Structure formats: C-alpha cells, structure tokens
Amino acid sequence: MKSEILYPGAFPMARVELGNGEQIKAESGAMVACSPTIDIESKMEGGFLGALSRKFLTGEKFFFQTLRASRGAGEVLLAPTVPGEIVVLELDGVNEYMVQKDGFLAGGDGITIDSQMQSMSRGLLGGEGFFILKISGKGMLLLNSFGAVHKIELKPSQEYIVDNSHLVAWSTTTSYNIEKATSGWVASFTSGEGFVCRFRGPGLVFIQSRNPGGFGAWVRQFIPVSE
Amino acid sequence: MAELQPNALCFGDEFPASGMPCLVQIESSGLTVTYALNHGGAESRSESVRFADVSVSAGGLNHDQLVLQWVGAAGQRTLYLKNPDVIRAFRQMAPDHMSRPLEQAAEQVRQVRQRHRVVWGLVGGTVLAVVLGLWFGSDLLVELAVSRIPAEWEQKLGESAYREFLAGQDVMKDGPAVDAVKEMTQRLASQVPNNPYRFDVTVVKSDVVNAFALPGGYIVVFTGLMKKAESPEEVAGVLAHELNHVLQRHGLERIIKQLGFVAVVSIVLGNPPGLGGIMKQLGIELMTLKFGRAQETEADMTGLQLLYQAKINPEGMITFFQRLAEKDEGRVEWLSTHPMSSARADHLKAKLAEMPKQQAEPFSFEWPKVRGGLGMSSSSAP
Numbered sequence: 001m002k003s004e005i006l007y008p009g010a011f012p013m014a015r016v017e018l019g020n021g022e023q024i025k026a027e028s029g030a031m032v033a034c035s036p037t038i039d040i041e042s043k044m045e046g047g048f049l050g051a052l053s054r055k056f057l058t059g060e061k062f063f064f065q066t067l068r069a070s071r072g073a074g075e076v077l078l079a080p081t082v083p084g085e086i087v088v089l090e091l092d093g094v095n096e097y098m099v100q101k102d103g104f105l106a107g108g109d110g111i112t113i114d115s116q117m118q119s120m121s122r123g124l125l126g127g128e129g130f131f132i133l134k135i136s137g138k139g140m141l142l143l144n145s146f147g148a149v150h151k152i153e154l155k156p157s158q159e160y161i162v163d164n165s166h167l168v169a170w171s172t173t174t175s176y177n178i179e180k181a182t183s184g185w186v187a188s189f190t191s192g193e194g195f196v197c198r199f200r201g202p203g204l205v206f207i208q209s210r211n212p213g214g215f216g217a218w219v220r221q222f223i224p225v226s227e
Numbered sequence: 228m229a230e231l232q233p234n235a236l237c238f239g240d241e242f243p244a245s246g247m248p249c250l251v252q253i254e255s256s257g258l259t260v261t262y263a264l265n266h267g268g269a270e271s272r273s274e275s276v277r278f279a280d281v282s283v284s285a286g287g288l289n290h291d292q293l294v295l296q297w298v299g300a301a302g303q304r305t306l307y308l309k310n311p312d313v314i315r316a317f318r319q320m321a322p323d324h325m326s327r328p329l330e331q332a333a334e335q336v337r338q339v340r341q342r343h344r345v346v347w348g349l350v351g352g353t354v355l356a357v358v359l360g361l362w363f364g365s366d367l368l369v370e371l372a373v374s375r376i377p378a379e380w381e382q383k384l385g386e387s388a389y390r391e392f393l394a395g396q397d398v399m400k401d402g403p404a405v406d407a408v409k410e411m412t413q414r415l416a417s418q419v420p421n422n423p424y425r426f427d428v429t430v431v432k433s434d435v436v437n438a439f440a441l442p443g444g445y446i447v448v449f450t451g452l453m454k455k456a457e458s459p460e461e462v463a464g465v466l467a468h469e470l471n472h473v474l475q476r477h478g479l480e481r482i483i484k485q486l487g488f489v490a491v492v493s494i495v496l497g498n499p500p501g502l503g504g505i506m507k508q509l510g511i512e513l514m515t516l517k518f519g520r521a522q523e524t525e526a527d528m529t530g531l532q533l534l535y536q537a538k539i540n541p542e543g544m545i546t547f548f549q550r551l552a553e554k555d556e557g558r559v560e561w562l563s564t565h566p567m568s569s570a571r572a573d574h575l576k577a578k579l580a581e582m583p584k585q586q587a588e589p590f591s592f593e594w595p596k597v598r599g600g601l602g603m604s605s606s607s608a609p
C-alpha cells in the first residue's frame with residue numbers, strides 16, 4: 001500500500017495504491033474516484049452497536065467504506081469534506097493516537113478504530129464530545145484537518161497549550177488537562193474561546209490552523225434569516 | 228536478524244518526537260531495550276539498564292502506562308510501557324526497593340480508573356434517577372396539574388357533558404325516587420366542609436345498573452341501579468362513593484393521565500380551557516372514564532367516612548358492592564368504570580370495624596314508596 005498527497009495545500013486529495021487483495025477503510029463519502037478493480041462496501045465498524053454509538057455519541061459517520069482491490073491492483077482517490085490538509089502517519093503497532101471525530105479520513109487494514117469514552121471534565125469542556133476515536137494497530141493512517149495541519153513535538157515533560165477547537169490528533173503518550181483560557185469563569189463560558197488543553201509530552205500533537213466552529217459562526221452572519 | 232516486534236516506545240534526544248519503537252526484554256538484573264535502526268529492524272542497537280538506575284511512574288493520556296526513566300550513555304531516556312505482559316514481567320522481576328514506587332504507580336492508575344468510574348456512575352445514576360422520577364413522579368405532576376385547574380372550569384366541563392348526556396335520556400323529573408336520591412345527596416353533601424361544588428342529581432329511567440359523577444358535581448343515577456338496591460343505605464353507599472370521586476377530583480386526574488404528559492405540562496404552565504378541545508379531539512368521554520385502583524380505594528374510604536358522619540349505616544355500601552360484584556347479577560355497568568375487587572370489600576369491612584358504633588338516623592322517605600315509584604312491588608324483597 002502506497003500513498004501520495006496530490007495538490008498539497010487547501011484542497012488536497014490522497015491517492016492510495018492498493019496491491020491485489022489489499023483494502024483500506026475510509027470515512028464514508030471520502031472516496032472520489034477509483035480503478036475498476038476496486039470494490040466498495042459500506043461496513044459497520046465494530047458491529048451495529050459500535051457503529052450506532054459512534055453515530056450518536058461522536059457524530060461520526062455510521063458507516064465506514066471499505067475499498068478493496070479484490071479484482072486486481074488499483075488506486076483510490078480520497079478527499080475530505082472540508083478544505084484543509086491531509087497528513088499521512090505510519091503506525092508501527094506501538095504508536096496510538098486519539099483523533100477528534102472529524103479528523104479521521106482513512107486507514108489501512110491493520111488499523112483498529114475504537115470509540116473511547118473520555119473523562120467527564122475532558123468530555124464536557126474539551127469540545128470533542130464524550131467520545132473520541134482511538135486509532136491503534138499497524139499501517140497507514142490518513143488524517144484530515146480544517147486548514148493546515150501543524151505538528152507539535154513534545155519532549156518528555158515539555159508542555160504546550162492548545163485551544164481545544166483546534167485539536168486534530170494526539171499521541172496517547174501525552175497527557176493533558178483542561179484549563180480555562182481567561183481568568184474569569186463567566187468570560188470562559190461567554191467568550192466561546194473558553195477552554196484550552198495543557199498538553200504534556202512526550203509525543204505528538206496535531207493541530208489545525210482553522211477552527212471549524214468559529215468558521216461556521218462567521219459564515220452564519222452572511223446567511224439571511226428567513227421571516 | 229529477524230524482524231523486530233516492538234512492544235514499547237522510547238523517547239530520547241536523538242529519537243523522533245513520536246517516540247522510538249523498541250523491544251523491551253526484562254531480565255533478572257534489569258532490562259534490555261532494542262531499537263530498530265532502519266525500517267523492518269534489519270539493523271538494531273541494544274541498550275541495557277540496571278533496575279537500580281530506573282525510576283518508575285504512571286503516565287500517558289489516561290495515566291495507565293508505566294513510565295520508566297533513566298540516564299544512559301546517550302542521555303535521558305523515557306520509556307512508555309503499555310503492553311500488559313511487559314508490565315507484569317517488570318513487576319515480577321523488579322527488586323524489592325522498586326516495589327514501593329511500582330505500587331504507587333499502580334495505585335495512581337487504580338485511582339484514575341476509579342475516579343473515571345465514579346464520575347460516569349454518578350452521571351448514569353443521575354440520568355436514571357431523572358427517568359425514574361418522571362416515570363413515578365408523573366402522579367405528582369398530575370396532582371400538580373389538577374390543582375391548577377379552577378373549580379369553575381371543572382364545573383363548565385362537567386356541566387356541558389351532563390347536559391349533552393341527559394338530552395338523549397329519559398329523565399325522571401319527580402316522584403318518590405327523585406326525592407329520595409336528592410335527600411341522600413343533601414345529607415351527604417352537608418357533611419363536606421368547605422364544599423366548592425353544588426351537587427346536582429338526576430335520575431334516569433334505564434335498566435342499566437349504573438351511576439356516575441361528572442367533574443364539578445353532576446351526578447346521574449340510573450333506575451336500574453336503584454332497583455338492584457335492597458335498602459336506601461345501599462343507594463346512599465354508591466352516592467357517597469361517587470361524591471368522593473368528585474371531591475377528590477378523580478375525573479380530572481384520569482383525563483389528564485389519558486391526555487398525557489404534554490397536556491399536564493401545558494396545563495401547569497398555560498391555560499386550562501384548551502383542555503376541552505384536546506379531549507374532544509381524543510374522543511375522551513367523561514361518562515366512560517374508568518377509575519384507577521388507588522382512586523377506588525380512596526373513594527371507598529372517604530365515602531365510608533362521609534356515610535358515617537351523615538349518620539347513614541355504612542353496612543349498606545359494603546353489602547351492595549359485594550352483591551353487585553357477584554357474577555350471576557348480570558351485566559353491571561357501574562363495575563366497568565369502578566373496577567371491583569374482593570379486596571375492596573374486605574378493606575371497607577376492616578375500616579368499618581375500627582369505627583366506633585353509632586346509632587344511624589333514618590331517612591324521611593319511605594323505601595317501599597320509592598320502590599313503588601320505580602315501578603316495583605312495595606315488598607322489600609327484590
């Protein structure tokens with residue numbers, strides 16, 4: 001399995017080459033085009049209940065698409081819904097990442113996707129909801145972001161503060177606490193900016209250069225309100 | 228060399244920030260960490276550390292990984308272990324002086340998990356409590372809704388249903404039976420303190436064995452029921468029971484229960500007259516409202532009390548209920564809206580036994596004349 005990012009920047013597309021019999025899991029709707037040797041099936045990852053809980057608790061798509069090169073080698077073109085970068089990570093079996101619900105684009109067959117319950121404070125204040133995806137296993141992982149992806153490398157005990165709405169993915173060797181960004185609690189709840197994550201290394205934290213919620217609010221002010 | 232199967236991540240100055248995959252092997256004196264230098268691990272480098280040089284803590288996102296730290300030839304090393312087999316091996320082989328920090332690390336993991344469970348347990352418990360509260364607390368909400376409905380509005384609702392019903396019936400306007408029922412009602416009602424209702428009784432010529440009370444105090448007694456009675460006290464027993472359905476506003480409770488939770492909330496928050504429209508839409512008929520078991524018991528008990536206060540012998544109520552419930556008495560309409568159970572009669576008997584004996588006062592009418600007015604022979608036998 002080989003991958004290549006086409007048109008890097010705001011509107012990239014991932015090209016994944018699949019050998020005969022190889023398959024890749026992708027967020028449903030991510031497939032743009034593929035060779036005629038590829039079969040597309042919608043699969044409920046983690047069984048019906050798993051898929052259901054993902055749907056309602058993380059807002060993640062109910063189905064993942066499985067793209068299988070069952071009739072010979074071929075290629076698949078994948079793209080996310082939102083404008084933004086795609087990054088490719090190679091998981092070696094010991095690396096694990098937590099991925100916020102919109103950050104997953106695709107993963108190789110050896111990749112395992114679990115919905116994980118967060119602690120109460122992280123779920124309430126972190127802005128990613130109570131369930132996030134835990135990606136483990138061995139193989140290729142494609143993440144997508146809103147805007148550009150920035151990688152923060154943390155040495156052991158090194159700290160960094162990230163606004164929670166800009167989080168994409170982070171290694172499970174990191175730990176973080178939720179803190180309020182401003183000094184007053186009222187301001188934290190009303191400014192919308194509110195809460196930040198204080199990350200502590202070692203490990204990687206991937207952040208996105210744009211905030212989807214903030215962008216949505218910005219767009220809404222131009223939409224005429226009917227009636 | 229065979230391909231390296233990493234089981235841990237090691238962090239150090241010359242390693243990538245995401246950590247260096249490595250193979251950790253636990254030995255009696257310490258551990259050996261093997262790093263793959265190129266992809267696939269064809270070339271590798273090993274590093275051995277003695278237990279004495281290692282410090283232990285818990286780390287990672289959920290504090291569930293074992294973190295080993297030491298300073299080696301290449302500088303500071305931080306090793307993250309999460310493979311349970313490796314962690315177990317480490318705990319077994321580690322010398323005694325490490326057992327304390329190890330135990331502390333394990334304790335930290337347990338505490339985090341425990342806290343996690345407690346918080347989620349609390350949330351789950353709260354959700355369950357709210358659901359159960361809505362389920363079992365609905366009676367309280369119904370009571371609250373009922374208390375918000377003014378008596379005048381209740382009277383309007385009852386009166387319109389009363390007029391509508393009587394329009395299609397053969398009403399007995401006067402005669403000894405009508406006088407008798409009016410006297411009984413008067414005697415009972417006069418014993419009710421702060422009675423907000425003006426009770427209105429109508430006798431309907433029909434062989435149906437029934438009697439009902441509409442919200443607001445509108446009472447209908449069928450001649451069929453009076454014919455089944457062997458004494459005026461038996462009829463008075465039914466009236467006392469019906470009066471208490473009105474006084475306790477049981478009809479409204481039933482309506483609101485049938486209309487459902489949304490109606491309850493709208494009544495509590497909004498204006499009640501909208502209820503009439505909803506009832507019409509749902510085709511709820513006041514006359515056919517079936518009372519619940521708790522309401523029957525309440526009407527029985529308060530009815531018995533009322534009979535006692537009015538100095539009417541309550542035995543009549545009990546014998547009449549028992550006789551009506553006997554199977555060979557044929558179809559008794561009254562029982563379909565007032566579900567009878569053997570427990571009801573037993574309950575009444577027990578309650579009556581507790582009350583001090585008193586001398587009943589007779590009615591002013593003559594029972595044989597009443598029976599005559601119903602078109603029956605004047606003998607007291609049915």
Ligand SMILES: [Zn+2]
Binds near residue numbers: 468472518522523
């Ligand atoms: Zn009843």
